[in-house]
Amino acid sequence: MAPPVATETYTAPTQYTTLKLRGTPSEVPAAVLAAKVAPEPVPAAKPKSSQPELAEYTYARYLPAFNANEHYPPLEPFTHSDPGLRALAVSPNPEDPLPFLQSAESVTELTPELGTEVRGVDLSKLTSDGRDQLALLAARRGVLVFRDQGNFINAGGDAWLEWGKHFGRLHIHPTSGHPDGIPQIHLVYRDGQATFNYERSDRISSLVWHSDVSYELQPPGLTTLFLLSSPDTGGDTLYGSQVAALRHLSPPFVSFLRTLKAVHSGVEQANFSRSGKRGGVVRREPVEHVHPVVRRHPVTGEEALYVNSQFTTRIVGLKKEESDNLLNFLFDHVSKGGDFQARAKWARNTVVLWDNRICVHTPVVDFGPSGQRRHGCRITPQAERPAPAWDGLELSDNSLI
Numbered sequence: 252m253a254p255p256v257a258t259e260t261y262t263a264p265t266q267y268t269t270l271k272l273r274g275t276p277s278e279v280p281a282a283v284l285a286a287k288v289a290p291e292p293v294p295a296a297k298p299k300s301s302q303p304e305l306a307e308y309t310y311a312r313y314l315p316a317f318n319a320n321e322h323y324p325p326l327e328p329f330t331h332s333d334p335g336l337r338a339l340a341v342s343p344n345p346e347d348p349l350p351f352l353q354s355a356e357s358v359t360e361l362t363p364e365l366g367t368e369v370r371g372v373d374l375s376k377l378t379s380d381g382r383d384q385l386a387l388l389a390a391r392r393g394v395l396v397f398r399d400q401g402n403f404i405n406a407g408g409d410a411w412l413e414w415g416k417h418f419g420r421l422h423i424h425p426t427s428g429h430p431d432g433i434p435q436i437h438l439v440y441r442d443g444q445a446t447f448n449y450e451r452s453d454r455i456s457s458l459v460w461h462s463d464v465s466y467e468l469q470p471p472g473l474t475t476l477f478l479l480s481s482p483d484t485g486g487d488t489l490y491g492s493q494v495a496a497l498r499h500l501s502p503p504f505v506s507f508l509r510t511l512k513a514v515h516s517g518v519e520q521a522n523f524s525r526s527g528k529r530g531g532v533v534r535r536e537p538v539e540h541v542h543p544v545v546r547r548h549p550v551t552g553e554e555a556l557y558v559n560s561q562f563t564t565r566i567v568g569l570k571k572e573e574s575d576n577l578l579n580f581l582f583d584h585v586s587k588g589g590d591f592q593a594r595a596k597w598a599r600n601t602v603v604l605w606d607n608r609i610c611v612h613t614p615v616v617d618f619g620p621s622g623q624r625r626h627g628c629r630i631t632p633q634a635e636r637p638a639p640a641w642d643g644l645e646l647s648d649n650s651l652i
């Protein structure tokens with residue numbers, strides 16, 4: 252497997268937990284046989300409850316691995332070239348059909364405000380132009396659900412990385428599990444006895460509305476998620492449009508929000524892992540960054556609310572009570588926004604993509620009692636530093652944190 256990204260110093264893992272597969276060598280996936288075997292493995296978390304089934308599990312090579320010795324330096328800024336902008340140059344009119352959908356069997360809007368479901372388009376065969384058009388469609392519709400993507404999913408790790416690199420620099424998650432040797436693939440994983448997700452058992456609801464890793468200086472843009480294994484029912488993903496959420500607010504209030512910036516923090520997520528949960532590793536020190544409360548999408552020009560309940564901790568410049576009440580109001584507004592949400596129901600060979608700049612999302616962990624496995628892969632390209640909707644908002648440094 253190639254090193255992660257050219258802009259980072261990559262320390263090759265030497266002490267990964269190795270999966271203990273039953274069977275003869277000929278029955279063991281080649282990718283697992285090729286993986287480096289540590290001479291002195293360090294203790295690391297893994298989904299123990301699945302071990303008896305590993306030999307039979309088709310996607311055992313993509314189970315989460317956690318290596319306590321895997322560390323990365325801080326991310327460096329980079330220049331993002333947006334694929335949606337390239338497509339916009341040839342397809343500026345939203346009413347015109349995008350060429351990559353010409354062969355589609357069906358294109359269905361999930362809800363008026365958010366989400367489009369597509370059948371009959373094989374993502375694994377998309378050209379470079381087709382991928383750009385897909386990014387443009389995601390910028391316009393927020394969420395895209397593609398069915399029958401067995402070719403894409405079974406193409407495997409190298410193909411997934413090649414796909415993701417088209418849309419931006421691939422992010423390596425600081426705390427989540429990744430397949431052994433593929434740190435750019437963020438894994439979600441839960442079965443009957445173990446979870447390696449960010450899940451809070453002390454909450455009334457399993458919902459945690461968020462925008463992925465918004466604490467980064469350049470948070471992700473077009474994001475791809477698919478499940479290798481899913482429960483028979485449940486485990487859906489809910490999405491919310493931050494464009495529509497903003498539009499539902501009154502003009503004077505939106506004018507005020509445009510003047511604000513907020514702190515997004517990765518500290519709590521890192522502390523969650525440091526407490527021993529989710530595999531217990533922190534590969535990169537947590538960061539905090541200031542982003543505009545209302546950002547402007549670089550392709551559509553649309554304004555979107557950009558705060559989320561998982562990572563946004565306070566509004567810069569407001570008193571604590573003002574900040575807490577304002578953020579809680581916005582989080583409440585988004586979570587209750589059934590008229591600008593969409594629900595992605597997973598099915599075999601489904602791939603969901605979303606523009607992380609204009610959507611929030613949350614898994615629904617309602618399948619726990621079934622004991623069934625939910626195992627997914629996320630490909631997470633980073634995009635531009637969020638641009639404020641109001642040009643007068645100063646974001647030059649983090650000095651106010």
Ligand SMILES: [Fe+2]
Nearest residue numbers: 461462463612
């Ligand atoms: Fe997420």
